[in-house]
Amino acid sequence: DSGVTQTPKHLITATGQRVTLRCSPRSGDLSVYWYQQSLDQGLQFLIQYYNGEERAKGNILERFSAQQFPDLHSELNLSSLELGDSALYFCASSVIPGLMETQYFGPGTRLLVL
Amino acid sequence: GIQVEQSPPDLILQEGANSTLRCNFSDSVNNLQWFHQNPWGQLINLFYIPSGTKQNGRLSATTVATERYSLLYISSSQTTDSGVYFCAVVIGNQFYFGTGTSLTVIP
Numbered sequence: 001d002s003g004v005t006q007t008p009k010h011l012i013t014a015t016g017q018r019v020t021l022r023c024s025p026r027s028g029d030l031s032v033y034w035y036q037q038s039l040d041q042g043l044q045f046l047i048q049y050y051n052g053e054e055r056a057k058g059n060i061l062e063r064f065s066a067q068q069f070p071d072l073h074s075e076l077n078l079s080s081l082e083l084g085d086s087a088l089y090f091c092a093s094s095v096i097p098g099l100m101e102t103q104y105f106g107p108g109t110r111l112l113v114l
Numbered sequence: 115g116i117q118v119e120q121s122p123p124d125l126i127l128q129e130g131a132n133s134t135l136r137c138n139f140s141d142s143v144n145n146l147q148w149f150h151q152n153p154w155g156q157l158i159n160l161f162y163i164p165s166g167t168k169q170n171g172r173l174s175a176t177t178v179a180t181e182r183y184s185l186l187y188i189s190s191s192q193t194t195d196s197g198v199y200f201c202a203v204v205i206g207n208q209f210y211f212g213t214g215t216s217l218t219v220i221p
Contacts, residue, residue: 002156043200045209056207090157105157 003027004106006091012112018079021109025072025093031055032074033094033103034066038087049074081113116141118203120212127191127219135186135215137201145204146177148186151214152197160186160199191219 003026013019025032034046036059045058049068060066063081068074078085088110092103117140127133137146148160161168161175163184168175172191177184188195198214 002158042213043202043211045211056209058208088155092157102159102162104159108155 002104002106004029004091004093004104006089006106006109008109009107010110010112012114013081014114015081015083017081017113018077019081019111021076021078021089021091021111023074023076023091023093023106025074025091026104029093029095029104030072031094031096031101032068032072033092034060034074034076035090035092036087037090037108038084040084041087046076078111083113086111086113116203116205116208116210118201118210118212120199120201120215122215123213124216125218127217129191129193129219129221131191131219132187132189133191133217135188135199135217137184137186137212139182139184139201139203139210141205142182143179143203143205146179146184147202148175148184149200149202150195150197151200152194188217191217193219193221195219 005024007022031050033048037043046060048056066076088108090108091106094101094103119138121136145164151157163175163177165179172189174187196219198216200214202211
C-alpha cells in the first residue's frame with residue numbers, strides 16, 4: 001500500500017458526460033501528479049500540483065482540468081467525455097515538487113466511456 | 115518530438131535468469147527514472163538515475179547521459195518481477211514515458 005488513495009476504483013459512463021476523479025496523497029506529501037494510461041497512447045503525464053498551485057502541465061486536454069485543495073487532496077475533472085478517454089488514471093504524490101522525485105502511486109481509477 | 119524507446123518490447127525468462135532492459139532517448143535529459151507496473155496495475159518507482167549506476171538488491175541501473183541511454187539489469191529473476199518496466203525522462207518541465215518492456219518470468 002503506497003498510502004495514496006484514489007476514488008472511485010472503477011467508473012463507467014457515457015460519451016458527453018462529465019466525471020470527477022479524486023486523489024488523496026500520502027500524509028505529508030505536498031505534490032500531486034496525474035497520469036493517463038491508455039492502450040493507444042501509453043502512459044502520459046497530465047499535470048502536477050504543488051501545495052495548491054499548478055507546477056507543470058503535460059498532455060492534458062482542454063476538456064480536462066484539475067485542482068488541489070487546501071487539504072492537499074486533488075481532483076481531476078474530465079468533461080465532454082469521448083470513447084478515447086477510456087483509460088486508467090493514476091495519481092501520484094511526493095514530498096517535494098521536482099518532477100523526478102520519488103513518487104508514490106495510487107491504485108488508479110479505471111474509466112470506461114461507452 | 116521527444117522519443118523514448120525501450121527494448122525489447124517483450125521478454126520471457128525462466129526463473130533465475132538475468133536480463134537487461136534498455137531505454138534510449140532522443141534529447142538531453144534533466145532526469146531519468148525506471149518504474150515497474152505489476153500485473154495488477156500498480157506502479158512503483160525503481161530508480162531515479164539521471165547518470166551513473168545504482169543498485170537495489172537484484173536490480174541495478176546505469177544511465178550514460180552523454181550517449182542517451184539507460185539500462186536496467188535484473189539478476190536471478192523471480193516470478194514477482196513479472197510486469198511492465200517503463201523508463202521516463204524529464205526534459206525541461208515535461209515528463210515522457212517509454213513504451214515499456216513487458217517481462218514474464220516463468221517458474
